[in-house]
Amino acid sequence: MPANLNNYYGIDFGTTTSAVVGYMVMDHKPEQFFYGDDEGRPLPSVVAINKTTGEITTGREAWNKKMELSETCEYFSSVKSVLDRDTRTTIAGREWTPVDIAAELFKTLKTSVKERTGNDLSIATVAIPIGFSPEKRDKLRSAAAKAGITISSFVSEPTAAFFANYEELRSSPIVAVFDWGGGTLDVSILKNENGRISELATAGSNIAGDYIDNKIAQRIHAKIARKKGIELAFSDMPSSAQDLMLVRSERAKRALGDDDTATISINNYGPFGACRELLDYDWFADIVEPEVSMAVDCLKKAIEQSGVGLANIDRIVMVGGSSNLRPLIERMDSIYGEKLFFPDETMWNVGQGAARLAMTPGDYYSNQSIGIILSDNSFFALLSPDTPLTNWNMECHFGIVDTNEEARFVFGGSSDIEESPARFKSLSVPAYRFLQEQIILRAFVDENMVFKVIAGSTMRPREYRRVWDYSQLKCYYKLPEMRVEL
Numbered sequence: 001m002p003a004n005l006n007n008y009y010g011i012d013f014g015t016t017t018s019a020v021v022g023y024m025v026m027d028h029k030p031e032q033f034f035y036g037d038d039e040g041r042p043l044p045s046v047v048a049i050n051k052t053t054g055e056i057t058t059g060r061e062a063w064n065k066k067m068e069l070s071e072t073c074e075y076f077s078s079v080k081s082v083l084d085r086d087t088r089t090t091i092a093g094r095e096w097t098p099v100d101i102a103a104e105l106f107k108t109l110k111t112s113v114k115e116r117t118g119n120d121l122s123i124a125t126v127a128i129p130i131g132f133s134p135e136k137r138d139k140l141r142s143a144a145a146k147a148g149i150t151i152s153s154f155v156s157e158p159t160a161a162f163f164a165n166y167e168e169l170r171s172s173p174i175v176a177v178f179d180w181g182g183g184t185l186d187v188s189i190l191k192n193e194n195g196r197i198s199e200l201a202t203a204g205s206n207i208a209g210d211y212i213d214n215k216i217a218q219r220i221h222a223k224i225a226r227k228k229g230i231e232l233a234f235s236d237m238p239s240s241a242q243d244l245m246l247v248r249s250e251r252a253k254r255a256l257g258d259d260d261t262a263t264i265s266i267n268n269y270g271p272f273g274a275c276r277e278l279l280d281y282d283w284f285a286d287i288v289e290p291e292v293s294m295a296v297d298c299l300k301k302a303i304e305q306s307g308v309g310l311a312n313i314d315r316i317v318m319v320g321g322s323s324n325l326r327p328l329i330e331r332m333d334s335i336y337g338e339k340l341f342f343p344d345e346t347m348w349n350v351g352q353g354a355a356r357l358a359m360t361p362g363d364y365y366s367n368q369s370i371g372i373i374l375s376d377n378s379f380f381a382l383l384s385p386d387t388p389l390t391n392w393n394m395e396c397h398f399g400i401v402d403t404n405e406e407a408r409f410v411f412g413g414s415s416d417i418e419e420s421p422a423r424f425k426s427l428s429v430p431a432y433r434f435l436q437e438q439i440i441l442r443a444f445v446d447e448n449m450v451f452k453v454i455a456g457s458t459m460r461p462r463e464y465r466r467v468w469d470y471s472q473l474k475c476y477y478k479l480p481e482m483r484v485e486l
């Protein structure tokens with residue numbers, strides 16, 4: 001291998017498509033690679049497992065052969081949305097969890113890197129939606145690990161999209177990122193003060209492309225049922241017919257971005273037989289109006305919450321496949337006009353941003369304080385603003401001042417903690433109330449960015465330790481000096 005060669009990877013593990021972006025740095029010059037399917041597009045996040053043989057088909061091949069495979073295989077799409085579910089499916093004698101299925105997609109991405117460059121994708125920065133629960137983060141880590149990939153850090157999807165377009169956006173102090181994909185809408189208002197990037201406000205929704213496809217499919221189905229005079233709900237159709245209708249609806253949705261009409265024809269639509277429907281743009285715009293309004297309101301809400309006022313938002317970055325919906329673009333354009341920015345290569349943006357962070361990692365710093373309200377009502381800070389969070393931890397010892405058999409810690413330091421009900425902001429640790437007894441409290445931020453406190457009495461065994469966690473930690477990201485020119 002040549003000297004000074006380093007590879008850095010970012011992964012966009014999407015609900016509908018997934019992608020890896022890699023930077024190969026040789027003598028300080030990075031070269032960018034996109035890895036997805038064999039056709040140079042991101043990989044459809046679908047997995048099919050043969051019901052008899054257990055054979056696994058993933059990505060574009062599984063997507064292209066969806067109809068054929070849905071007869072012989074268990075077919076999984078949008079696994080990201082159900083990652084935290086404890087479901088188990090037995091297929092050809094093997095039990096599958098959502099994590100196992102997600103792992104197959106990571107394996108396919110890893111293979112794609114190997115086949116193209118011979119390199120091993122073994123460590124990566126991975127982008128996740130806003131509000132992706134610590135549980136889901138953990139599951140995603142396990143899925144990647146099963147494919148031999150270590151997740152070095154997470155970055156929020158809108159923040160990654162921002163970094164992918166950093167050159168274009170660096171002179172805009174406040175930027176809104178609007179990322180509407182297949183499974184989620186993620187909006188983030190970002191402030192950039194000389195490379196210190198903080199999220200001023202975020203908003204999100206689970207209503208996205210998949211939901212819209214489903215709605216269109218139901219409406220077309222209702223049209224067909226009316227015409228043919230057969231009463232049969234879409235959900236009661238054979239699953240292969242439902243799948244077929246969903247695929248055609250998704251295709252029509254995209255076609256109506258450019259054309260004023262789209263046709264859906266299905267030769268064998270269950271008991272309805274051959275069907276053909278002509279869809280026009282106005283009908284379509286009417287159907288998606290509530291979702292478009294929801295998305296526009298989500299952006300408005302985030303802008304309001306950020307407190308900066310619309311006039312101070314410099315750019316609105318539109319990414320994610322569903323940002324191409326024509327009714328959305330028309331609405332957004334009438335409200336925000338010149339502020340809208342549609343990057344090139346948007347389907348690779350999130351992976352690209354994650355890869356840039358993998359290559360030139362900055363650091364997360366806390367943007368809030370967390371501490372304990374002591375018995376005299378004074379505040380004892382555990383974590384202060386502007387503290388670097390990588391490997392941060394601290395330990396302190398407390399004495400007991402009353403005769404309770406429990407040492408009770410009440411947390412505070414930020415308004416959301418202070419305003420939450422007592423059971424969420426306090427931690428009771430079993431104690432003996434002996435004079436010489438101490439309560440040892442250890443605080444740290446775990447690999448999933450959850451702030452954790454573990455406390456226990458010096459006179460009680462480990463199992464009497466208690467844990468408090470807080471997953472809403474506010475932080476900012478500080479870019480390093482760029483070591484390589486991008």
Ligand SMILES: Nc1ncnc2c1ncn2[C@@H]1O[C@H](COP(=O)(O)OP(=O)(O)OP(=O)(O)O)[C@@H](O)[C@H]1O
Nearest residue numbers: 014015016017181182183184209320321322324325
């Ligand atoms: N031209 C288009 N018009 C409307 N919708 C589109 C268009 N192109 C793609 N989409 C939709 O965008 C969605 C996929 O977008 P994207 O690849 O950004 O999602 P994802 O990253 O997989 O999902 P998420 O970020 O929610 O996990 C699909 O629902 C797809 O139908």
Ligand SMILES: [Mg+2]
Nearest residue numbers: 014181320350
């Ligand atoms: Mg996405």
